[in-house]
Amino acid sequence: MRASMLSVTKRMCNSGEEESELRRGPWTLEEDTLLTHYITRHGEGRWNMLAKCAGLKRTGKSCRLRWLNYLKPDIKRGNLTPQEQLLILELHSKWGNRWSKIAQHLPGRTDNEIKNYWRTKVQKEARQLNIEANSKMFLDAVRSFWMPRLLQKMEQASYSSSLTTLDSQAGHEVRPPPSNSTVPSSLSTLLCPPESKLAHYSNPDGSENSSSVASPYVLSTNSNTTTLQPEILENPTYSPLHGDPVYNNLIWSDTCCEEGSSYDMDGFNQASAGMGTYENSPLECQMAEGNWVFDSMEDSLWNMDDMWQFRDLRDTGI
DNA sequence: AACCGTAACAACCGCCAGCTG
C-alpha cells in the first residue's frame, strides 16, 4: 500500500464542532473487522453515525460502499457464470446503465461488479468491433453472436455435468457431445437457422449482397434504410427453447423475477424463437466441428468468424 | 529479471432524490 492511498484528509465533521481525520484508500483488516462487528450487532443504516460509533475514521459513504460491495456475507465471489452474463446482457439491453437495477436480479452480485464487468469485457468487445457499446448495432451483434454462444456454453456445462453425474454413478468415460448430435431441445441445434435464413440486403446501387451471418435477426429493407430486426415466426408464441430446462432456468428462475413482479424478456425470447428448430445447417456443422465451444477464445464474446461476419455487415452499410 | 500493457477490481466523486425539521 502506498502512502498516497493511505492519505488522511482533514475535514470538518458534519457537526462542525470538531475536526477529525478521515482515512481514504484501501481498507485494512482492522477496519473491516470493526465495521463487520458493528453492523452485526446494530444493523445497517445511518452510515455517518455508524462510522463514528464504530470508531471508524471513514465517511459514512465509504462504510456503506465497503459493506455493500465487499463485506456483506451474501456477496458472491468469482467469475460471472454464462447465465449471469447472459442476464446482464439482456437486462442492460432493456434498461441501459441501471446497474443497481440489474444487480437486483443477480443475487450476490453488486452493481459495482456488474459495472466493472460491462466496462472491462463488454466495452472491450465493442471497441474490437469499432462500434459503440450502447448502440443498437452492438446490441444486435450481442444477440446474434454472443448470446447464442453463452447459451451454448450453458448447454455444454449442463451436458457435461449430467455426464459427470452419470459417470460417477456408472463409472463411464465422459465424452463431449457427438458432433452431429441433434438431440431434441439441444440448444446448439436450435441456435442455427437454415441457409435460407441468411441475411440478404441491397446495396444503394441496387446490387444485392448476401451475408453468411447466421442470425436470429433478419435484414429488413425499405426504400431508405436497411435495418437488422428480430425475425418473427409465424407462431410467435412458440419457442422451441421453452421445453429446455436450461432456458427455463435462465428465464424464469428466481434470479430473474423480483418478488411479486417479473420483467418481460420479449427481445430475448423473440430472438430465441427466431432461431428455429433447424437441424444440420451449415453453421451448425461449423459449430459442431469444434471452434465455437473449446476454441482459443474461450473467454471472448464471439470468435473471429463472428467478428469478421459482423464487420462485413457493418462495413457494407447496415 | 525487468519492463510494459492490460484486465480486474476497489474505492472515490459528484449528482440527485427523498426525508425531516
Place this chain on the structure above:
DNA sequence: ACAGCTGGCGGTTGTTACGGT
C-alpha cells in the same frame, strides 16, 4: 416552501495482478 442531511446511483480513477516481450 425551504434548507440541510442522508443514502443511492452512475461515472471515473487509481492500484494491483498478471501475462507477454
